[in-house]
Amino acid sequence: MSKTVLLKATLDVGMPGPEHFEIVHTPVPAIGDGLLVELHAISADPYMRGQMRSTGGYKAGKPMAGFVSGKVLESKLPEWKVGDLFGGNLPYVSVQTVSVAQLKASPFRRLTELVSEKELGLGIGALGMPGATAYGGLIGILRPKAGDTIWVSGAAGAVGGMVGMIAKNVYGCTVIGSAGGPEKCSLVTQKFGFDHCIDYKTCSSTKDFIKAIRKVSPKGIDMYFENVGGMHFEAAMSCLRPNGRVAVCGAIAGYNDAKPTPEKIHITNLIYNLQRVEGFTCEPWLVGGRDDFLGDMAKWIKEGKLQVEETFFDGIESFGTAFQSLFVGGNTGKVVLRVGPEYGGGATPAAKL
Amino acid sequence: MSKTVLLKATLDVGMPGPEHFEIVHTPVPAIGDGLLVELHAISADPYMRGQMRSTGGYKAGKPMAGFVSGKVLESKLPEWKVGDLFGGNLPYVSVQTVSVAQLKASPFRRLTELVSEKELGLGIGALGMPGATAYGGLIGILRPKAGDTIWVSGAAGAVGGMVGMIAKNVYGCTVIGSAGGPEKCSLVTQKFGFDHCIDYKTCSSTKDFIKAIRKVSPKGIDMYFENVGGMHFEAAMSCLRPNGRVAVCGAIAGYNDAKPTPEKIHITNLIYNLQRVEGFTCEPWLVGGRDDFLGDMAKWIKEGKLQVEETFFDGIESFGTAFQSLFVGGNTGKVVLRVGPEYGGGATPAAKL
Numbered sequence: 001m002s003k004t005v006l007l008k009a010t011l012d013v014g015m016p017g018p019e020h021f022e023i024v025h026t027p028v029p030a031i032g033d034g035l036l037v038e039l040h041a042i043s044a045d046p047y048m049r050g051q052m053r054s055t056g057g058y059k060a061g062k063p064m065a066g067f068v069s070g071k072v073l074e075s076k077l078p079e080w081k082v083g084d085l086f087g088g089n090l091p092y093v094s095v096q097t098v099s100v101a102q103l104k105a106s107p108f109r110r111l112t113e114l115v116s117e118k119e120l121g122l123g124i125g126a127l128g129m130p131g132a133t134a135y136g137g138l139i140g141i142l143r144p145k146a147g148d149t150i151w152v153s154g155a156a157g158a159v160g161g162m163v164g165m166i167a168k169n170v171y172g173c174t175v176i177g178s179a180g181g182p183e184k185c186s187l188v189t190q191k192f193g194f195d196h197c198i199d200y201k202t203c204s205s206t207k208d209f210i211k212a213i214r215k216v217s218p219k220g221i222d223m224y225f226e227n228v229g230g231m232h233f234e235a236a237m238s239c240l241r242p243n244g245r246v247a248v249c250g251a252i253a254g255y256n257d258a259k260p261t262p263e264k265i266h267i268t269n270l271i272y273n274l275q276r277v278e279g280f281t282c283e284p285w286l287v288g289g290r291d292d293f294l295g296d297m298a299k300w301i302k303e304g305k306l307q308v309e310e311t312f313f314d315g316i317e318s319f320g321t322a323f324q325s326l327f328v329g330g331n332t333g334k335v336v337l338r339v340g341p342e343y344g345g346g347a348t349p350a351a352k353l
Numbered sequence: 354m355s356k357t358v359l360l361k362a363t364l365d366v367g368m369p370g371p372e373h374f375e376i377v378h379t380p381v382p383a384i385g386d387g388l389l390v391e392l393h394a395i396s397a398d399p400y401m402r403g404q405m406r407s408t409g410g411y412k413a414g415k416p417m418a419g420f421v422s423g424k425v426l427e428s429k430l431p432e433w434k435v436g437d438l439f440g441g442n443l444p445y446v447s448v449q450t451v452s453v454a455q456l457k458a459s460p461f462r463r464l465t466e467l468v469s470e471k472e473l474g475l476g477i478g479a480l481g482m483p484g485a486t487a488y489g490g491l492i493g494i495l496r497p498k499a500g501d502t503i504w505v506s507g508a509a510g511a512v513g514g515m516v517g518m519i520a521k522n523v524y525g526c527t528v529i530g531s532a533g534g535p536e537k538c539s540l541v542t543q544k545f546g547f548d549h550c551i552d553y554k555t556c557s558s559t560k561d562f563i564k565a566i567r568k569v570s571p572k573g574i575d576m577y578f579e580n581v582g583g584m585h586f587e588a589a590m591s592c593l594r595p596n597g598r599v600a601v602c603g604a605i606a607g608y609n610d611a612k613p614t615p616e617k618i619h620i621t622n623l624i625y626n627l628q629r630v631e632g633f634t635c636e637p638w639l640v641g642g643r644d645d646f647l648g649d650m651a652k653w654i655k656e657g658k659l660q661v662e663e664t665f666f667d668g669i670e671s672f673g674t675a676f677q678s679l680f681v682g683g684n685t686g687k688v689v690l691r692v693g694p695e696y697g698g699g700a701t702p703a704a705k706l
Contacts, residue, residue, distance in 0.1 A: 050621075229620055251621045262617035267582055268403075268604045270632025277630045279623025 001025040003345065005042075005064045005092040005319045010054040015327055018320030020052070021064070028095045035098040036074040040117070040340035042092055042316065043067040043124040044323040045158075046227075046252045063091040064319070069111060069123025070340075077103075085111040087123035094316055094345040107287045114298050121310050125158060125334035126297055129282050133249055134162035135293050136285035138171075141247040141278050142223045146172040149217050151236060152194075153177075154227030156184035158334035159249060161192045161309055163225045168193060169305035173223075176216055178232065180329050187332050191307055200232070209235035220244075229253045233263045240275055248279040252327070309333025314343045354378040356698065358395075358417045358445040358672045363407040368680055371673030373405070374417070381448045388451040389427040393470070393693035395445055395669065396420040396477040397676040398511075399580075399605045416444040417672070422464060422476025423693075430456075438464040440476035447669055447698040460640045467651050474663050478511060478687035479650055485635035486602055487515035488646050491524075494600040494633050495576045499525040502570050504589060505547075506530075507580030509537035511687035512602060514545045514662055516578045521546060522658035526576075529569055531585065533682050540685050544660060553585070562588035573597075582606040586616045593628055601632040605680070662686025667696045 006022045029036070043066050051057045058064060072084040073095070080086075088108040090096065098108075115122045125131060137159075138144060150167045154160040155177025167173040177188040177197040185197040196216040203209040209231055213221065222244055224236035229251025236246060251260075269275070284290040300306040311331040313322035316339040325331045339345040359375045382389075396419050404410040411417060425437040426448070433439075441461040443449065451461075468475045478484060490512075491497060503520045507513040508530025520526040530541040530550040538550040549569040556562040562584055566574065575597055577589035582604025589599060604613075622628070637643040653659040664684040666675035669692040678684045692698040 226620065233620055248620050248623045250624065260619060260621060262619045264615035265618045266613060266615045267579065267586055267601050267630070267632070268613060270601045270630065271603065272634060273632060274634065275632050277620070277623065279620070279626060279628050281625060281627065 002028050002093055002095040003316045003339075004094070005316060007052065007058045007060060007062060007064055009060045010056070010058070011052045012054055015324065016049060016052060016320070017324045021320040021323075023317050023319075026093075029097050031074045031076060032097040032099055034075075034077060034100045034103055035072055035080055036095070037070050037086070037090075037098055038073050038095050038340065038346050039068045039070040039090070039093070040120040040338070040345075041069045041124050042319065042337040042339050043129070044313075044319065044326060044335045044337060045129065046250055046326050048323065049252075049327070063093060065089065065091045067124045067129045068092070069120045069128065071117065071120075085115060085117060085120060085123070087111050087128050092316070092319065094339055107283070109286075109294070114294065120340075121312070121334065121336040121338070122301075122308065124336060125310060126162060126301060126306060126308055127294060129286060130158040130334055131162060131297050132282035132286035132293050134159045134166065135297060136282050136290065137225055137247040137249050137280055138163050138166055139291055140285065141280050142225065142245045144171040144173050144223060147174075148222040149174040149176065149219070150223040150225065151176045151178065151213065151217075151221045151239070152225040152227075153200075153232045153236075154250070154252065155179045155188045155192070155194060155197060156309075156332045157227060158331075160225065160227055161188070161333055162306060164188070164194045165192055165306050166300065167223075168195070170300060174217070176213065176221065178228075184329070184332060187309070191309065193307075200228075203231070203235075206231040206234045206238070210238050213239045223247070225249060227252060229263060230261065234265075237265055237269070240273070242273045242275075244273065244275045246275070246277040248277065310336045313337045315339065316343075316345055355381050355446055355448040356669045356692075357447075358669060360405065360411045360413060360415060360417055362413045363409070363411070364405045365407055368677065369402060369405060369673070370677045374673040374676075376670050376672075382450050384427045384429060385450040385452055387428075387430060387453045387456055388425055388433055389448070390423050390439070390443075390451055391426050391448050391693065391699050392421045392423040392443070392446070393473040393691070393698075394422045394477050395672065395690040395692050396482070397666075397672065397679060397688045397690060398482065399603055399679050401676065402680070416446060418442065418444040420477045420482045421445070422473040422481065424470065424473075438468060438470060438473060438476070440464050440481050445669070445672065447692055460636075462639075462647070467647065473693075474665070474687065474689040474691070475654075475661065477689060478663060479515060479654060479659060479661055480647060482635050482639060483511040483687055484515060484650050485639035485646050487512045487519065488650060489635050489638035489643065490578055490600040490602050490633055491516050491519055493638065493643055494631050495578065495598045497524040497526050497576060500527075501575040502527040502529065502572070503576040503578065504529045504531070504566065504570075504574045504592070505578040505580075506553075506585045506589075507603070507605065508532045508541045508545070508547060508550060509662075509685045510580060511684075513578065513580055514541070514686055515659060517541070517547045518545055518659050519653065520576075521548070523653060527570070529566065529574065531581075537682070537685060540662070544662065546660075553581075556584070556588075559584040559587045559591070563591050566592045576600070578602060580605060582616060583614070587618075590618060590622070593626070595626045595628075597626065597628045599628070599630040601630065663689045666690045668692065669696075669698055
């Protein structure tokens with residue numbers, strides 16, 4: 001049988017958890033005009049929270065969807081062979097068909113030469129959406145120069161860690177991270193090699209945060225990679241030097257609120273300081289439209305400039321728990337839900353008949 | 354005698370006016386190593402308000418300074434001849450020496466071939482700082498595409514009017530202006546040729562403003578040129594379409610407040626809408642470092658794509674009144690203080706001896 005993660009009901013306010021999702025079993029479908037694929041890794045990402053609202057893209061009683069990686073089980077297309085590995089954006093259905101129309105519409109990437117079947121988590125991480133987000137935000141939006149100081153919020157998360165490692169190891173920047181709690185801060189400085197990490201749980205106000213930044217970097221910051229929002233943003237703007245750039249990637253602090261609180265900004269300060277605040281998504285880099293995302297990232301992983309950090313949850317039934325971990329600080333690095341045959345997924349011969 | 358505008362005392366809060374300035378008379382100085390010049394036009398600009406604060410660049414008992422245009426009276430330099438016209442940034446002293454060091458440090462531009470002596474007001478307007486601000490903000494920061502809709506606040510002012518005319522007549526954009534009162538709005542649509550103009554005095558809240566924008570442009574705006582701040586900014590962000598750009602040039606609404614009120618921004622909205630907010634100053638364009646400011650503007654004036662609007666105040670003694678007009682809506686287009694010999698300035702032969 002194939003297993004599907006359904007959203008029980010939309011959720012405007014509050015913490016998402018296992019109670020909001022349901023697993024349903026359906027027969028494995030016939031192939032159709034394209035591919036039959038088996039998912040090996042399913043992603044839980046902060047942006048999905050907004051899509052769960054009544055105004056969002058997920059609908060009650062319908063499957064969740066997002067970034068996945070997996071293996072081709074059957075193919076009617078010459079460019080895809082049985083056993084090929086891929087990354088893509090699909091419904092969270094453990095075994096499913098992918099039509100030719102779907103292949104054209106969504107960013108389906110071949111991972112066969114880049115990772116082994118056991119490393120398929122990378123397809124939703126460093127070589128997937130979070131990787132393209134870190135890469136595009138840093139290279140395309142912030143445009144680092146050697147000697148710049150960057151602050152990365154959410155530094156223990158999937159995107160933030162990679163931003164800091166690339167900034168430091170590839171561009172020669174001084175890198176400040178922020179994360180919640182001493183364990184995550186240790187990970188950020190010890191494993192990821194950031195120069196400093198601020199425990200935001202020790203900051204109860206924007207002023208505290210500004211003091212903490214000024215303590216490790218008295219001259220302030222040249223770049224800020226925004227994953228959090230709220231007082232993080234306001235502290236960053238206060239510490240931003242002339243010619244400073246802010247890449248807005250996410251604002252997880254407000255994702256569970258009914259009506260998000262706006263951030264405060266003194267736009268006058270932007271003028272003489274020649275500062276820029278810019279929102280972006282990973283898409284241009286993920287689909288290969290700008291720069292060389294897959295090539296550069298695979299190279300930097302191989303060279304050891306980029307350490308991969310993953311938090312695993314096993315079995316498609318754990319989706320709600322994996323998703324909730326994002327909002328309660330339960331993950332470091334990329335959250336990977338392993339759903340391949342060894343974790344109860346896949347198409348058993350009996351089920352296929 | 355030469356006349357100097359002195360700042361009596363710094364002013365942190367409140368409306369500037371004639372009572373804050375004093376005119377002192379001093380003998381015309383000897384030439385020194387560079388030039389002796391006579392000012393013909395002196396500029397009153399909104400940015401000068403911030404410089405009057407105790408934290409600003411102007412000091413109590415010292416001369417005011419800013420953008421000027423004028424004529425060379427004597428020269429020790431082969432590249433400048435008697436009678437040459439220029440634009441520059443100098444103290445507000447009707448006849449003064451300009452040393453070789455000063456010529457190197459400040460953006461001194463030759464206007465001899467571009468304007469007549471009677472048109473020297475252009476040297477502090479379309480061919481000066483406001484022109485470079487309009488040109489650079491539109492071309493370098495907002496980067497218009499044909500068919501885009503732009504909203505320009507302060508549309509009856511020196512910079513705003515030019516931004517809208519270039520956007521419409523050179524780039525083929527739909528142009529919405531905002532200004533205070535029906536007379537200014539008429540100027541903006543009738544003389545400057547904007548498609549629409551919103552009287553901001555009819556809007557008592559951000560919501561009113563948003564309604565007014567939506568009424569003339571139901572789909573919102575692609576670009577916003579910010580001269581005002583406060584609810585103007587918040588309304589613009591609310592109407593900004595995907596791929597929208599905001600150029601922050603000024604925020605005059607808060608310039609007279611002790612502690613400016615921050616603007617509110619929902620940074621989450623920037624992300625999926627791929628929006629950018631960027632501050633800038635005119636300098637790179639004014640000094641000729643980016644694009645071709647003087648050449649393009651002179652051409653567009655000649656082709657009639659750019660109508661020049663000026664509000665004149667006469668005699669250096671009127672500086673305080675001219676400056677105050679910026680904050681009480683007393684000007685349309687560029688405020689030009691005429692200070693040449695026919696307005697009581699200049700170096701009389703008797704005074705020179």
